[in-house]
Amino acid sequence: MDNQNIGSNLKKWLGFIALAIIVIVVLSSSFTIIPAGYRGVLVQLGKVEGVLSEGFNFKLPFITSVEKMEVRVQKEETNQSASSKDLQTVSTVVAVNFSVSPESVNKLYQQVGLDYRTRIIDPAVAESIKAVMAKYTAEELITKRPEVSSEIKDMLGKRLNTYYMKLEEINIKDFKFSETFNNAIEAKTAAEQQALKAKRDLDRVNIEAQQKISQAKAEAEALHLKKQEITPELVRLKEIENQEKAIEKWDGKLPQVTSGATPFINVTPSK
Known part of the structure; x- marks a missing residue:
């Protein structure tokens, strides 16, 4: 029991x-x-x-x-290659900051799934990079980098919005070109620097020549004015001034040897 x-x-x-x-x-x-x-x-x-x-x-x-x-800000970094307008191959590293819409995560999961990075973000980045870079030459990609980055951001932002994601920021870390193109850029830069130096030297020579011409014109004008100022009265006055200076310096003795008339008036009193 x-x-x-x-x-x-x-x-x-x-x-x-x-x-x-x-x-x-x-x-x-x-x-x-x-x-x-x-x-x-x-x-x-x-x-x-x-x-x-x-x-x-x-x-x-x-x-x-x-x-x-x-739904926090996430980062996706990819290596991309594209062709420029002048058919140069360009490689770049693109860093994309994005976030998923908190109110629409159910739609993203329903339409895409959890691997939305591989299915949506990477292809959208690649397509935007190629579409924008094809509009610019290789040199313009360097000189107009902010404009290129802005255009890529606009295009990529629209694509991500379609799938309930927001593009926060995009950073193009670097552009890499072929060795041949890099050598051509260096040669062009050196030629431009030499041309700029030659232009500066020519401008300096032209300025110095203009200065000399201006100085010569000023001297010629001054001489012309001096000639215009000389009158017979001025010449006679100058002669009298010279005679007065000579009299002041005379010691009362006549020169022993003279040629021609005595240059002074006889000042001996008459008997």
């Missing part, structure tokens, strides 16, 4: 334990926790039913599942 009681009690305890396990499993399947920066896509029997926000959320056990999708 005691053995029967023990067996009965054991079965009851086993039943309680099994029931407790079932209850725990059911309860644990009835809620989910969505971490910060994520949204949960609620899938019931294979059908997308809605979006769960951050924190603690209830769900139907066993028949529903939750796919967590990040």
Whole structure:
């Protein structure tokens, strides 16, 4: 009898334990926790039913599942190659910052799935790069880099918006060209520098020549004005001034040898 009681009690305890396990499993399947920066896509029997926000959320056990999708800013970096307008092969590294629309993660999951980077972002980046770079020559890709980057950003942003993603920023880290093109650019740069130096030297020579011409004109004009200022009266006045200076310096003695008339008036008093 005691053995029967023990067996009965054991079965009851086993039943309680099994029931407790079932209850725990059911309860644990009835809620989910969505971490910060994520949204949960609620899938019931294979059908997308809605979006769960951050924190603690209830769900139907066993028949529903939750796919967590990040909605923070994410980074995708790819190596891309394209042809320029002048058929130069250009390689570049493109870094794309993007985010998934929190309200539309269910649509992205339904239409694309979790591997949206491979299916959407990488092809969209490659297509935008090739389409924009084909509009510019290799040299313009260097000199107009901000314009090129802006145009790529506009095109890529429109493509990502179609799939409920927002383009935050795009950075083109570098443009790499063939060795032949790089050598041609260096040669062209050297030639332009030499041409610029020659032009500066020519401008300097022309300026110096103009300065000399201007100086000569000024001197000629001054001489012309001086000639216009000389009059007979001015000449006579100059002669008188010279005679007065000579008289002031004369010591009263006549020169011993003269040729021609004495240049001074006889100042000896008459008897």
